[in-house]
Amino acid sequence: MSFLANPVIALFLSMALGYFIGRLRVGPIQLGGICGTLLVALALGQFGVRVSSDLKETAFALFIYALGFSAGPQFFANIRGGWRYGIFSVIEVICALLLVAAAIVIFHLDIGTASGLFAGSATESAVVGTASEAISHLSLPQAAIEELQGNIATAYSLTYLFGLIGIVVFVTQIAPLILGIDLKQEAQALARKLGSPEDVGDQPEGLPLLVGRAFCAGSVAGQTVGDVERSRNWSIAIEGVHRGSDVVEALPELVVEPRDILFIRGRRNAVISVRDLFGDEVPVPDGASITLVSRDVVLSRKEVFGRQIRDLRRLASPELHRGVFVSNVRRLGQQIPALSGAVLQQGDVLTLYGPEKAVERAAIELGNPLPATHKTDFTYLGIGIVVGLLIGHLSLELGAMRLTLGSGGGALISGLVFGWLNMRNPSRGGFPLPAAEFAKDIGLAAFIAAIGLEAGPHAIKLIMQYGLILPILGLLVSVVPAAVSLYVGSRLVKVDPPILLGIIAGQHCSTPTISTLVSQAGSSIPVIGYTVTYAISNVLLPLMGPIIVGVAAALAP
Incomplete structure (x- = not known):
């Protein structure tokens, strides 16, 4: 088994086995390739294999830039005119932060474990990267920083599955019961409302x-x-x-x-x-x-x-x-x-x-x-990432606090702007959707695998320390913001139920949830709400990485 000590082999083996495990399905629940990769990497990490930090940072920069590039046009559009739905992304962030802060005080979570709890319960893998980077800037010994970063990965893996199960079951099963609706009938009624006699009927969507x-x-x-x-x-x-x-x-x-x-x-x-x-x-x-x-x-x-x-x-x-x-x-x-x-x-x-x-x-x-070409403009891509990394180096001193976006936050902001510019002129800066999706997938998978391999030796210690506490917390931090949004959307904002359920799936950035929701509704109507909150949450949640690290540093014992 000595070949597993080779970091390149360990990296790609983690992705291969992880994505295989991630495809396994139990009902509507799938772990997904990223969580599967992390689990395999944590196991292989027990052999002491390490991946270069430069590779890890490069992979994350590629992922986070591609994420911003894809979301840019809709993000700016929704910031200007989508406040009615965008408020639900704010609910997600505030509720999750408050719940994690309470968990830090009650269960004495360390900075890394708290950050992993936030990332896993929100099923937002990008937070692992932004929080890890924020921890690297703390005034701590290198060994302590590595242990905290390892705790992020372990806590994320322990809470992700329960956060995923919680949001899928709540949105697709519990929420329709609370609202007292038949999801398929509501979606059909809304389709007739949004359409006209000429384009809406009872024929299957296929x-x-x-x-x-x-x-x-x-x-x-x-x-x-x-x-x-x-x-x-x-x-x-x-x-x-x-x-x-x-x-x-x-x-x-x-x-x-x-x-x-x-x-x-x-x-x-x-x-x-x-x-x-x-x-x-x-x-x-x-x-x-x-x-x-x-x-x-x-x-x-x-x-x-x-x-x-x-x-x-x-x-x-x-x-x-x-x-x-x-x-x-x-x-x-x-x-x-x-x-x-x-x-x-x-x-x-x-x-x-x-x-x-x-x-x-x-x-x-x-x-x-859209131009007919499907080639990526690597000049535009490279300049965009460099600009983002330079933005991430900027900092602001407020008393004893040093505020910075970090390379992850900078690359995200740069991606948003360059994606918006590309939308204005698609003939330049080409980054076709399939290429952007591949960049996101390979960048995040390589980064998560590197994190897991590095965290392997610390995983058993954290599991023994917290036991079932983290999975239960992951379930609560996942479901409570969704329940608050359900109340606000149905009672205060008065959003149509199929769109409201799509909004809640989007505020959680949960693709499995919207896929299950569309299947149960027999219609793509819920996607109308999903895309608005997905665009905003995909930006807000990663930016919370440094925030949750700061909160945990202030509250942790």
């Missing part, structure tokens, strides 16, 4: 949102193409007219003749609802297909921030929006329902679908079309 059909002219003969589309509030588009042996361009002023065959495209329910308006449905004639394209565009036009999707047609002229549909909306990598009543935010990625020229015109009007 069916295509946009469809095309061919109909005989029927009762619309004698009307112009523009009049027919306007009568249906532009929920359908006549994309071509088969007349005789030719396909005629469907200009708005074109008058429909009785023998014409019309090519109709639109939202599924809109097309179904207009069948009686036309004549018989017929197969699309050979050679009469219309070329359609999809384009992704980053929403950056200020006039449409906070507007509903249906408002896009009201704000644009018919010549601009004719035949163009929003087929998909992506926010922070999550798909949200492209219903007509869905509210748009700065940085949303809209997928436009329709004839090529019309889509290109609409994309330019709405924002910045």
